Every structure is written in C-alpha cells, then in structure tokens.
Amino acid sequence: MQILLVEDDVEAAGHVVAGLREAGYSVQHCADGREGLAAAREARPDLLIVDRMLPHLDGLAMVQALREDGLATPVLVLSALGTVDDRVEGLRAGGDDYLVKPFALAELLARVEALLRRASGDVRHVGLLRVADLEMNVLARRVTRAGRDIPLTAKEFQLLEFLMRRAGQVVTRTMLLESVWNLHFDPQTNLIDVHISRLRQALDKGYDVQLLHTIRGSGYVLREPPAA
C-alpha cells in the first residue's frame, strides 16, 4: 500500500513515516502543498495524509484540486486547530477523515487502516455478520453466540455492529466516539472502556474463547481466534 504524507514539520513527519513503514506501508513524504499535489497526481497513492496548513498551497486547497481532477483517493486531514468549524471545513473540502495534532501514532495507524479498508470495499455491508460463533442479524436486530441469544441495548448493538463490520481491525476509542456516539471531541473520561467492558461481559462471559480484545495504547479489536 502506497501512502503520500504531505506535512511541513519535517521532524514530526519523519516519525510518522517511520511508524507507517514499521506498519508495512510504503510512504512518500512531501513538505509543501504544491509538491504534494504534483506527487499525488503522478504517483497515484492509495491514501493521502495531508496537513491543513502547508507552505505554498493550503492542504484543503490541495485536496480540492485533487477532487476536481476526479481523484477519489481517501484523504486523512491533519490539523493543529481542532475546532468544530475547522473539522467541518476539512471534511467539506473533500477529506474523508480528520485528525487533530498531536495524535497518537496508534490512532493514525488505526485510521489509515480503516480508510484503506473502506476504499478497498473491505467493510462488510451485508445484513448477516459473523465472527467465529458470534452472529449478528442486522435487520432482525438479533445477536447470538453459539446459537444462544445475547440481549443488547440499542447502543450496545450499534457498538458491536461497528466492531463486527471491522472484524480483525483495530478500532480506537475516538473512532468509536465519532462513529457510534457522533461525538467529535474528546470527553475527559474514559467512557468507552466502561461500555466495552459491558459488551465484553455480554459477549465473552462464560465462553472459553475471547472475541473482543483490548489493544494496549490503541483501542479494541473483535477477531476470530487464530485457527489452531
């Protein structure tokens, strides 16, 4: 997977590039908007990570220019502002996701993975989801594990659906807050942990195999146990 990072802070960019490469991506870095636009047109990367404030050509203007070219490449906008207006502008200009600096590398990696998977159609849009012996019928709003009903509240159902559609993929707390609760800011407490642990109680309690895992420093993942 080819990623283009357009970021004028060279040192920070270096760390991001290293982190992305560590995760197995091939990364190209540009330090200004004009250069970034040219590189994006030429190299056709699978994903763009663009800082909002760039020398020569503003990050949003660059994304807009690419969209006008008809390029549908997913774009992750990075911003140092992080106000509601700033976010809305970033997404309106054609960004697919938005991350406020400074961010945890794990958060960036999770979002990069989510964007790439979404672009490749890897998010499951079917009405019947299955992870190991856990089954969800989205239309009937019914969840069973090993054939046994698991009663869930509406929000727990939504939370589980989000995790099941991204089975095997790390999902961060902020991603859950944004997608399940539609909150695009950072509440002061670790609210999500409580909700996840309640969901885990419902899903995994009494079963030998645990499906919902916490990834330290990143978030959570719902995945099938490795075939052994």
Add this chain to the structure above:
Amino acid sequence: MTRLRSSTARLALLYLAGGVIGVGALLWTVFLLTERAMDRQADLVIETEVESLREDYRGGGLQRLVDVLDQRVDDWGRLGAVYILLDPQGAPLAGNLSSWPRQLVPQGAWQAFQLTAVERGREVMHPVRAAVVELDGNRLLVGTDLSDRRRFMARLRTTTLWGIFSTGALMALIGWWFSWRIAGRVRGVAQACASIISGDLARRLPVDGGHDEFDQLAVAVNHMLDRIEQQTQSVRITFDSAAHDLRAPMYRIRSRLEAALLALPADDPALATMQATIIDLERVQRTLAMLLQIAQAESGSGGAHSEPVDLAQMARELAELYAPEARQRGLLMQVNAQQATMVSGQQQLLAQLCTNLLENAIKYVPPGGHVELHVRNEGGRVVLSVSDDGPGIPAAQRQEILLPFRRLERDSASPGSGLGLSLVAAVVRLHHGTLSLEDAADDGSGLRVTCSFPPGG
C-alpha cells in the same frame, strides 16, 4: 424602543398644542380687533352724520332739517343709512322709515334693532345700529345697516377658524412625519444592535448620508465596532497562531516519545514515565482545544455550520453514554427528555455543552447523589437543565465561575481545567440562548444549570 418612540410622539404633540394655541390666539385677537374697529367705524359714521344734521337744525330749524332729510332720502337706501324724525307727538316728519322701530327702548343714545325688509319677495332681517338725539322735543334716529359688516365678520371668523384648524393639521402632519422618521431611525439602530449582539459582528448601524446627528452617531458607533472587530479578529488570529505554534512542538514531543516507546523493551522503568508524560500532553492538548473552541464561539464566527438539532435525543444518547460512569461513582442519573425539542445550531458544540454539564455533575456530586438531565419545550423556548444534589456553587461565585480558568477554592485539588462552564457559557451565547445557575432545591442545596434556547430547526 417603544418608550423612545412614544417620546418623540409626545414631543410632536407638545409642539402641536403649543403651535395651535399660539396661532389660534394670534388669529382670534386679529379677529376681535377687526370686529371692534368696524363697530367703531360704524359709530363714527353715525356720529358725524348726527353732528351734521344737528348743524342743519341749529342753522335752519326744523324745516331745514326736514328738507335736508328729504333731499338725501334717495341716496339713503343705497348707502344703508336709516333715518327717521318724529315730532314731539310722535308723528313722523321725515326719513326713510315708515314708523319708529317698535323694539326700541325709549331711553339711551345708542340703539340696536332689526329691520324687516322685503327683498325679492322674501322677508330679510337687517341688523341696524343707530343713535337717537332729542332736538327740542323732536326725536331724530340716525342709523346704519350692519348687514354687510356682519357678513364680512362672519366670513372673517370662518377664515380665522379655518386658519387655526389647517395650521393645526399641518403641524400634526409634520409632527407625525418627524416622529415617525426619528422612530424609524432609532428602530434601525436598535435592530442593527440586536443583530450585532446576537453574533452578526460584521453588521453596522445604518447611515443615511444626510450627515445629521443620527448619521454622526452611527458613523462614530461604526468606527467603534470596527475597532472592536479588529481586536476580536487579532485576538482570534493570535489564539489560532498560538494554538498552532504550541501544537507543533507538542506534536514533535509526542512523536518522539512514541518513537522512543516503540524502541524500549516492555519492562524498561522509563516506560511509565513516558506514558505519564503522554497523558499530561493529552491533558494540555484538551485544554488548548477547549480554549480554542471558546475563543471561536465567543468571536461569533462559529455560526457558519448551523443545522437542526434535536436536543432531547442528544440528551438521551449522552445520558446513556455517561450512565455506566455515573453508576460506577454511585450516582443515580435520570433523564427526562421525551418531547422532540429542535434547536438550530452546531450539533458538536451543543453535545459538548451537554457533556461538560454531565461531567461536572458526575465529578462533583458525592456518591449516593442524584443527577437529573431535563430537556423540554417551555414557553416557546427549548430548555435543557442539569440538576444535582451535590455541593452546589455559592450564589456570589456563579457569575465568576463562568470565566475561563476560574474554579472554586474547594475544588482546587481535583483535576480540571476550569474551562468546562466557560465553554458552556460560550456555546449558549453563540446559540442566542440564556444560561442560569441556581440552587436545585428550595433549601439552597444542589445546583441546577439551565440553558434556554430559541427554538429552531
């Protein structure tokens, strides 16, 4: 505004009354003086005539007087003069009256009576003023027909009254127009001010171009508003740049820490230190984000992305999000938000307002306490309130606590930025709402924070 409007109308009414009284007194005095002068003139004519006839009598006796009267009799009718001369027995000797007027009182030199004449087949009354003189037992009456003068006076009276009336009408019209114009301009200023207060900081007071006092005032106020806007703008730019400049090193610090973390073995004692540093960094970042958001909301520039928001639904979802946390802290949380309550605003900011209030309640209410989130339509407004039976906020500090970084003395040990309620206040202002803090219970305990918004969406 209504007061002002009525005050210009009152002023106009006062001018109208003064004007009408002044003009009325003047015209009426002129009328009375004219009337008196005309009466005086009639008397003068009669007196002169009487004197001339008396001369004739003295010079030539009764016969001469009768001759003179007979000579003049043809002219008399034309001139409106009335004469009659009676001998001591009361028999008429000369004159153009057939008999001595009946209504006449015998005594007195000056007399007034009515003559009945037949003109074109109709009986017409003629008012007459006359003088009566005794000439050795003979009685002479010399009078004049006042009809023309009376007609003239009647016309003058009508004209005078019309003059007074039309002056009044004109003044009333001018007064009304004037007060309407002033009220209109004041209304324009008030409207502009209201829209500036409610966040349209680019709005200016209307200037007519007439260079009158209103224009001078509007221009001065507009200059002042320009200055304020420049300052707000520069504060905002400073804030944005400060945020940007602070975030760049924070970004690098975090990147370095994370890169270093990856390189460390899992049991390295430096790991905990670095993780604690990252947590602190996140706290600084959150504070910065809140400050920025407050600055943006306060500068009124955040209203660009308004959308219809159902506050009740939002409250229900947030309460559900916070319920496990509240339960963990031993609090009983209740939500009362059944009706759909629509406001027009920024969903994210309203959600942040709501979470800040919930987080405060959860943070400060001791275990066993109650927190109630209530959203309702009330008196044409959408009202969101969070009540608790916690320690409350002393009445004297309720205004101050809304300012950034202000915290209560007793809370200084607990973590928190002191920005939560400031953001609430800024969001309420941005949405043209009102915010009030009060005791939740009658005995002065607890806290109820009430946000009231205009409906919308």
